[in-house]
Amino acid sequence: xxxxxxxxxxxxxxxxxxATPQNRRAAKAAAAVAAGAxxxxxxxxxxxxxxxxxxxxxxxxxxxxxxxxLPKLDGTSLEIAAVWTGAEQAxxxxxxxxxxxxxxxxxxxxxxxxxxxxxxxxxxxxxQPPDIAMLPQPGAIKQAxxxxxxxxxxxxxxxxxxxxYSQGWQDIGKVGGKQYxxxxxxxxxxxxxxxxxxxxxxxxxxPETWPDLLKTAQTVYDSGVTPFSVGGAEGWTLTDWxxxxxxxxxxxxxxxxxxxxxxxxxxxxVKDALTTLAQVWGKSxxxxxxxxxxxxxxxxxxxxxxxxxxxxxxxxxxDFAQVxxxxxxxxxxxxxxxxxxxxxxxxxxxxxxxxxxxxxxxxGAQALATWLASPDAAQIQAKLGGYLSPNKxxxxxxxxxxxxxxxxxxxxxxxxxxxxxxxxxxxQAFGGTPGKGEWKILQDFxxxxxxxxxxxxxxxxxxxxxxxx
Numbered sequence: 001x002x003x004x005x006x007x008x009x010x011x012x013x014x015x016x017x018x019a020t021p022q023n024r025r026a027a028k029a030a031a032a033v034a035a036g037a038x039x040x041x042x043x044x045x046x047x048x049x050x051x052x053x054x055x056x057x058x059x060x061x062x063x064x065x066x067x068x069x070l071p072k073l074d075g076t077s078l079e080i081a082a083v084w085t086g087a088e089q090a091x092x093x094x095x096x097x098x099x100x101x102x103x104x105x106x107x108x109x110x111x112x113x114x115x116x117x118x119x120x121x122x123x124x125x126x127x128q129p130p131d132i133a134m135l136p137q138p139g140a141i142k143q144a145x146x147x148x149x150x151x152x153x154x155x156x157x158x159x160x161x162x163x164x165y166s167q168g169w170q171d172i173g174k175v176g177g178k179q180y181x182x183x184x185x186x187x188x189x190x191x192x193x194x195x196x197x198x199x200x201x202x203x204x205x206x207p208e209t210w211p212d213l214l215k216t217a218q219t220v221y222d223s224g225v226t227p228f229s230v231g232g233a234e235g236w237t238l239t240d241w242x243x244x245x246x247x248x249x250x251x252x253x254x255x256x257x258x259x260x261x262x263x264x265x266x267x268x269x270v271k272d273a274l275t276t277l278a279q280v281w282g283k284s285x286x287x288x289x290x291x292x293x294x295x296x297x298x299x300x301x302x303x304x305x306x307x308x309x310x311x312x313x314x315x316x317x318x319d320f321a322q323v324x325x326x327x328x329x330x331x332x333x334x335x336x337x338x339x340x341x342x343x344x345x346x347x348x349x350x351x352x353x354x355x356x357x358x359x360x361x362x363x364g365a366q367a368l369a370t371w372l373a374s375p376d377a378a379q380i381q382a383k384l385g386g387y388l389s390p391n392k393x394x395x396x397x398x399x400x401x402x403x404x405x406x407x408x409x410x411x412x413x414x415x416x417x418x419x420x421x422x423x424x425x426x427x428q429a430f431g432g433t434p435g436k437g438e439w440k441i442l443q444d445f446x447x448x449x450x451x452x453x454x455x456x457x458x459x460x461x462x463x464x465x466x467x468x469x
Contacts, residue, residue: 064098067393068160068374074104076364081110081120082134082354086297087323091384098380099371105364115433117143120359124149131365134354135181137424137432138172144357145175151361153179153369160373166415169390173355181355184372185381186390188407189240189318189350190340193325195303197334198225198313206338210245213341214279217286220313228280229312231299232291232446235439239423239431241316242442243350246273248343259422261467265459271452276343278449288312292443300324304335316340318352319407323386332403350421351411353390382408430466437462 084092089109096107110130112119117140123129129149135141144150153161158179161170165183173181192213199205202223207213217227231237247255250269257263258270280286288294288302288311300321302311315321322331329335339347356372358365371377378389382398392412399405423431423438430437438459445455 065376065379068371068376069156070099070103070367070371071363072104073364073367076103076105076362078105078107078132078364078368079110079130080107080132080134080356080368081112081116081123081130083112083114083116083136084134085111087386088320091323091381091387094384095372095377095380099368099377102371103364103367105367107368115428116140117428118433120144120149121147124359129359131360131362132356132358132368134184135357136352136354137428138181138420139425139428139432141173141181141355141357142175143428144359145180149359150175150180151358151365153182153358154366157182157366157370157373160370164373164375164391164393166390166392168415169353172353172420181357182369182373183353183355183390184378185354186388186411187318187320187352188388188411189352190244190348191318191321191337191407192314192316192340193300193303193321193335193337194314195308195310195334196336197308198223198310199336201308202313204313206336207341208347210248210276210279210341210343217280217314221285225309226288226312227286227314229288229294229299229303229315230281230291230446231294231296231315231317232443233293233295235434235443236423236432237296237299237316238442238446239421239438240318240350241277242273243421243423244316244340244348245276245343246270247348247350248340248346249273249276251344255422259425261426261463265463266456270456270459274445274449274452274455277445278452281446282449291446297324301326304329319388319404320386322404331401337403349410349414351388352424353420426463427466430463437466 080096082089082092089111093109096109099105100107112133116133116135120129120133124147133144135144141150161179161182169183170179173179173183198220202220202225204216204219204223207216220227246258246269249272250258254263254267254269258265258267263269294302296317299315300317301324303313303315304310304325325331325335339349341347356369358369373391375391375393375395378391378394379398381387382389382394383400385400385404388404388408388411390411394408396405396409399408425431426438431439433439441455441458441462444458445451
């Protein structure tokens with residue numbers, strides 16, 4: 001499962017920012033997001049009468065809203081490519097099945113590999129690109145446009161997008177002022193999930209600050225359970241750790257500068273963030289064994305299997321982690337979550353997204369993109385759990401449990417006050433390619449967290465090459 005990240009500017013102290021109108025709007029949105037985030041730790045019961053709401057089989061898609069007009073497409077065959085696997089893929093296929101039912105079209109899901117832009121390139125070279133690709137980074141959308149692969153969204157899709165999305169979510173799908181991307185999926189990635197039974201047995205409490213997190217980790221360790229599970233086999237999980245720490249510790253201004261490579265990765269602020277990360281990554285007893293061989297789904301399941309003696313007690317993971325929590329563990333009771341703790345004065349909120357981009361322009365492809373921009377489509381997957389939509393017209397009650405309802409509300413309440421994280425803003429070679437760039441260097445740093453200076457030098461060298469100097 002490949003998830004990307006964007007950053008919602010939130011919980012920043014008014015003392016830190018000048019009182020510009022933009023910052024006042026950000027502060028207002030921040031209050032809404034913070035309120036939602038702080039509520040996450042409350043015990044949540046399953047909603048909508050569909051059980052615990054944490055597996056890919058949850059929810060009811062029999063009754064769907066009918067708010068979007070679609071053409072009849074009998075005899076039309078379409079392909080849509082994405083990197084999604086497992087329950088995430090299965091749930092998305094239910095959304096596609098409803099489109100087929102309404103239009104008569106046949107839609108085939110094409111499994112892609114990371115980096116998807118390379119996968120798409122091979123399909124284009126072979127003369128068989130999918131009709132639509134779900135691209136996880138703004139940089140990937142721009143690459144698709146620059147290479148002449150992507151096609152602009154048509155009038156019906158633009159209408160649906162304008163009615164259902166904040167301007168900010170529309171803008172991140174634009175290149176050169178034209179709309180190419182429909183952000184169908186989002187994610188709140190500033191969360192740490194934990195096994196409640198382990199915490200109760202250890203007498204541990206939910207931390208609010210980084211020092212509190214270290215104390216909680218020690219308390220859990222003293223009880224006989226390894227504190228953290230890390231899916232280090234997938235480099236994006238490590239960029240999430242770094243981004244949360246860096247945003248909270250260095251602040252939004254530095255964050256924006258690093259994201260654009262206006263400051264170097266050898267900057268002291270990067271040293272501070274890596275040094276902070278090493279307080280966890282550098283204690284081998286704090287990390288479940290085999291982290292660099294553990295993929296993301298396994299990093300979640302090993303926290304919630306094994307009774308009161310799982311392989312680890314906590315995992316830093318987005319709301320989408322719910323699809324990997326066993327159905328025997330009730331979200332909000334057995335599996336709980338707290339916001340990523342504040343490293344600096346304020347805590348971070350990081351969000352991600354995947355956008356539908358048309359590669360073969362046709363009536364059918366435009367209709368499918370329009371469908372994905374509708375609340376009807378998003379509501380189907382929202383009911384299934386492990387999914388978050390930036391579509392503001394998806395009823396909050398569609399989400400299957402109170403935990404996810406609060407996460408979704410926080411995202412929508414943020415309005416336009418968000419931006420994508422640096423790994424997704426970076427060129428693909430640096431911020432989004434397995435075995436290369438930031439992903440590989442952070443994997444090496446997880447292996448040897450003492451080499452802060454070496455990691456900085458490598459990050460800067462790779463960034464300079466990717467950004468063009």
